[in-house]
Amino acid sequence: MTLACPFGTHRVLEPAGALPQGAKRLDNRMEIHSNEILVDCETLNIDSASFTQIRQEAGDDKGRIAQIMLDIVKQRGKHHNPVTGSGGMFIGTVKAIGDSLQGQRDLNVGDRIASLVSLTLTPLVIESIEAIHLDTAQVDIKGQAVLFESGIYAVLPPDLPQKLALAALDVAGAPAQTAKLVRPGGTVLIVGAGGKSGSLCLHEAKKRAGVSGTVIAMDYGAAAVKRIEQLELADVILDLDATKPVECLRALQGATGGGLADLTINCVNIPQTEMTSILCTRDGGTVYFFSMATSFTAAALGAEGVGKDVNMLIGNGYTKNHAEITLQVLRENPRLRQQFMEIYA
Ligand SMILES: NC(=O)c1ccc[n+]([C@@H]2O[C@H](COP(=O)([O-])OP(=O)(O)OC[C@H]3O[C@@H](n4cnc5c(N)ncnc54)[C@H](OP(=O)(O)O)[C@@H]3O)[C@@H](O)[C@H]2O)c1
16 A cells, blocks of 8 residues: 555646546556545535536436436546535445554544545546435435545434434535624525525524524425424515526515625525525625535626626635534524434435
């Protein structure tokens, strides 16, 4: 076993000099270096923007979805959707730990883990696709993956069902960032609040904004609105298509007596919702774009075009203690945990 680059550059096939995330193609041979971890994978949680795009391309035909996923991995050595640029994460069982990592970590062969780095940088082999769950974006497979020395993971907690933990950990950055960004008494708008990341953010927003704050949930359609209502976390619910920015702005102003959000968190899984997030945020406020369907160009040029001076944050999937914060949300909110159980467990 040889010691390799901690970030995994030794597995980049092209272009030379790139890091694995930005690479077109990775070496996904499953013989590990001494600072890598080999995992037998059971379930992939495909990123929602990616899965939505694959479903659309396949016309919801499971055979075609499977073929698209196999083709992506065959071409790239990783599940890196070339259209959305996004990945997802996996759960599996540790099969081997490289020599130089032995004893350095609180991890053993046989432990069940969830990866906390994206599938867009994870060498992956899919031997077979066992089941595709259209409603949860989870795909059961037989296969293997490699974690680099710098790759983070969470040992799956014993007190939560594994698929529920997988679903929550996929979006762990969002509630953890929300916890850091929301100020007491603030007005927080969550776009896509009825989804997985949106509902976890609702909990943190309500908790941090406190009794003097206002939490506004925006989503589109009766099913999403019902999910939000059941959680009893939003002060205002707006049933609107977030791809229609002026309509959304008017509705927000109507619901808040003319006020705009101090902080907007975008958790939508489709493109073209940047301007709703920007228009609904006050000058000097912050927009946190967690959505992978966000276009940097649309946000930057769009904000300039409407003369909006807002701080815009790229949705870093990682922030310190994000896994612990996210699993804690499920432990402390029984309604949210129940909803996640019904959908994901
Ligand atoms: N930054 C990161 O590291 C990171 C990590 C993981 C995921 N993500 C991204 O975060 C986003 C959310 O992920 P998720 O797993 O929470 O997705 P999700 O569970 O699918 O939630 C998306 C929500 O957006 C709603 N929505 C769809 N179209 C809408 C519209 N036109 N107007 C208003 N709302 C609309 C959906 O409603 P319906 O269910 O009714 O369609 C759903 O409630 C995705 O873009 C994903 O790629 C980012």
